[in-house]
Amino acid sequence: MKCITQLHINGYLSLKDVTLELTSVNVIIGANGSGKSNLLSLLRLLPLLRTRSLRRFVADLGGADTLLFRGGKITPELAADVEIEHERGRLRYDLRLARTQADALAFADEGVSRLEAEGWSRQSLGVGHTESLLSETRAGDRTSPPADVHDVLSRISFYHVHDTSPASPLRSAGRANDHRYLRSDGSNLAPYLFALSQSEAHRAEWRLLSGLVRRIAPFIKELAPTPVNADPDTFRLDDPTADIDRVTIRLDWIDEHDQRYGVHQFSDGTLRAIALFTALTQPGDRLPTFISIDEPELGLHPSALTLLVGLIRSLAPRCQILLATQSPSLLDHFDPEEVIVADRVDGATRFTRLDPGTLSGWLEDYSMSELFDKNLLGGRP
Numbered sequence: 616m617k618c619i620t621q622l623h624i625n626g627y628l629s630l631k632d633v634t635l636e637l638t639s640v641n642v643i644i645g646a647n648g649s650g651k652s653n654l655l656s657l658l659r660l661l662p663l664l665r666t667r668s669l670r671r672f673v674a675d676l677g678g679a680d681t682l683l684f685r686g687g688k689i690t691p692e693l694a695a696d697v698e699i700e701h702e703r704g705r706l707r708y709d710l711r712l713a714r715t716q717a718d719a720l721a722f723a724d725e726g727v728s729r730l731e732a733e734g735w736s737r738q739s740l741g742v743g744h745t746e747s748l749l750s751e752t753r754a755g756d757r758t759s760p761p762a763d764v765h766d767v768l769s770r771i772s773f774y775h776v777h778d779t780s781p782a783s784p785l786r787s788a789g790r791a792n793d794h795r796y797l798r799s800d801g802s803n804l805a806p807y808l809f810a811l812s813q814s815e816a817h818r819a820e821w822r823l824l825s826g827l828v829r830r831i832a833p834f835i836k837e838l839a840p841t842p843v844n845a846d847p848d849t850f851r852l853d854d855p856t857a858d859i860d861r862v863t864i865r866l867d868w869i870d871e872h873d874q875r876y877g878v879h880q881f882s883d884g885t886l887r888a889i890a891l892f893t894a895l896t897q898p899g900d901r902l903p904t905f906i907s908i909d910e911p912e913l914g915l916h917p918s919a920l921t922l923l924v925g926l927i928r929s930l931a932p933r934c935q936i937l938l939a940t941q942s943p944s945l946l947d948h949f950d951p952e953e954v955i956v957a958d959r960v961d962g963a964t965r966f967t968r969l970d971p972g973t974l975s976g977w978l979e980d981y982s983m984s985e986l987f988d989k990n991l992l993g994g995r996p
Contacts, residue, residue, distance in 0.1 A: 617767050617904045618935050620701050625968075626684045626693035628653035631963035635955070640929040642938045642976070643966070644987070645957030646996040650964025651909075651939040654957075655773060657939070658907050659799075662771040664710075664808055667746040667839040670719060685962065687714040701763050707731035707737075709766045721725040721745050727752075727760040732826065752967075772903035776801045776890040777913060779883040785890060786878045788843055791852065791862040796901055801890040805878070808893065810852055817898045824896045827926075831919040832885050834991050837869040856863035884914035888923070895926040899933070906930075907937040912945050924948040946983035956994040967993060 619637050624630040629650040643651050656676075663672050673679055686689040697710035707730075711723040722744045728737040738760060740748040749768070752761040776796075779785055784802030793803040794810035811821050828835055842850045843863045852859060866878040878886070891911060897903070912920055927936050938945070946954060951971040958965045967994065977986055986992050 617702065617757070617770070619697055619767070619771075619905055620700050621698040622657075622695070623816065624654075624657055624693075624695045626690040627657055628682060629693065629959060629962065629964040630654065631684045631690075633808075633855045633966060635966050636968065637685070637935065637937070638953065640927060640946050640949065640953045641955055642940060642945065642953055643955045643957055644940050644943070644946060644992075645830065645994040646959075647941070649957040649959045649994065650966075651957050653964065654966075655907055655909055655939055657773075658771065658905075659773045662695065662768045664747040665749045665765050667750065667816050668925070669746055671719050679714040679720045683714060687718075693720075699764065699767050701767065703758070703763055706760055706764055706767075707735065708768075719745070725749075727762045727764050734992075738822070744993075745770075754968050767904065770904040771907075772894070772905070773799045773907045773909075774801070774891065774894050775799060775909045778909065779886050779914070781879060785886055786866075786881075788865040791842065791845075791864050794852065797890075797894055797897065801893075804890055804893065805840045806864040808838060808866065809842075809864045811898075812838070812840060813852055813945045818909055820896050820898050824892055826948040827890055827892045827922055830922060831888050831916065834870050835868050835885075836871050836873070838889070839867040839869050839875065840864050842868045884916060884919070887914050888916075888919045891923055892926065895923070897931060902930075902934055904933075905935045905937070907939070909939050910941065911938055912940060912942040917944075920945070921948070943984035943987040945993060946987060949983070951983065954992075956992055 621637065622635045624633045630653055643654065645651050660672055663669065673682065676682060679816065680687045683693055692711055692713040694711045696707055699706040703900055707728040710725045713722040713723040715721050723743065724742055725740040725748060726737050727740065728735045740752055740761065749761055749765045776785060784800045785804055787802065789803040789806040791806050791809065796805040797803065797807050825838060828838060841847050841864065843865055845862045850857060850862065867875055869875055891908065894906065911923060915923065931934065951969040951974050954969045956967045974986065977991065987994065
């Protein structure tokens with residue numbers, strides 16, 4: 616499995632100088648403001664670099680000065696490097712981003728390395744550019760280190776499905792042609808599910824998802840993503856005569872009495888659970904190799920949370936998972952070595968992975984959540 620083995624971040628938001636070793640399952644817990652979301656933000660940035668979206672990312676978050684540790688006067692540039700275990704060997708992607716006079720970020724350096732017998736062999740991608748050169752460098756050789764790094768970054772996904780308000784992306788109809796992958800905010804949940812329900816190749820995934828939904832909400836007989844402005848009985852995405860660009864899909868559902876309801880009749884917790892289950896049951900040919908989820912426990916019934924953890928366990932051999940949480944009860948589903956505690960010291964984030972050896976005696980009498988509540992793990996305000 617392609618995986619990220621280590622992240623080193625310097626100067627990004629509260630991540631002044633952080634080195635984080637990553638395993639197949641990683642659960643980060645900490646108080647508000649400890650830096651969990653800042654790490655997730657950096658993980659969102661990495662795949663956007665390959666699509667030349669750095670400038671938009673910086674602008675959307677308020678400019679370069681807001682992204683640099685204590686501002687650009689104190690931290691004029693940020694740096695990151697990512698170590699990757701790839702089927703063609705061990706790789707490293709490194710970058711330095713410097714603040715410009717226009718309050719943007721530009722590459723002070725960008726490079727890709729492969730571990731050879733004699734050590735790391737680095738290929739510089741350039742200096743002074745405003746968008747990553749990974750894609751351009753990759754185009755000449757699809758088996759080169761830049762191509763391999765590009766491949767790994769393209770399979771990093773982030774899910775933040777907190778907003779379930781009446782006008783939220785989760786409750787909105789989506790364009791039928793927007794169904795290739797599930798978006799991070801779930802804004803294309805309806806068309807994604809519609810495509811999944813029509814796919815013969817992905818029939819097993821559709822049955823699995825439908826079964827999971829019925830386990831948390833037995834009153835839901837069937838998820839029924841439905842075309843809004845096309846004949847629901849005949850419209851198919853694979854029909855070459857269908858004008859899918861003008862069709863939208865809404866997420867309906869059928870209850871045990873065969874009554875049809877709309878997505879606005881889902882409770883907040885049920886809708887979030889459906890979105891998270893969908894993210895974690897993606898078919899193998901679409902499944903990301905790295906998934907991060909912010910506060911997966913939010914609004915979920917304990918039974919839904921147990922099912923979610925079961926999905927994470929089943930995915931772990933094929934996909935790295937990183938969860939950020941404030942919920943001590945979530946810790947009881949994971950082993951100590953899978954838990955990373957986030958603390959903030961003098962304005963800077965510190966990550967500490969728990970050592971099962973030092974906790975073994977405590978765990979004979981207490982659960983992980985009880986140890987957290989007793990402030991024996993850290994991560995408290």
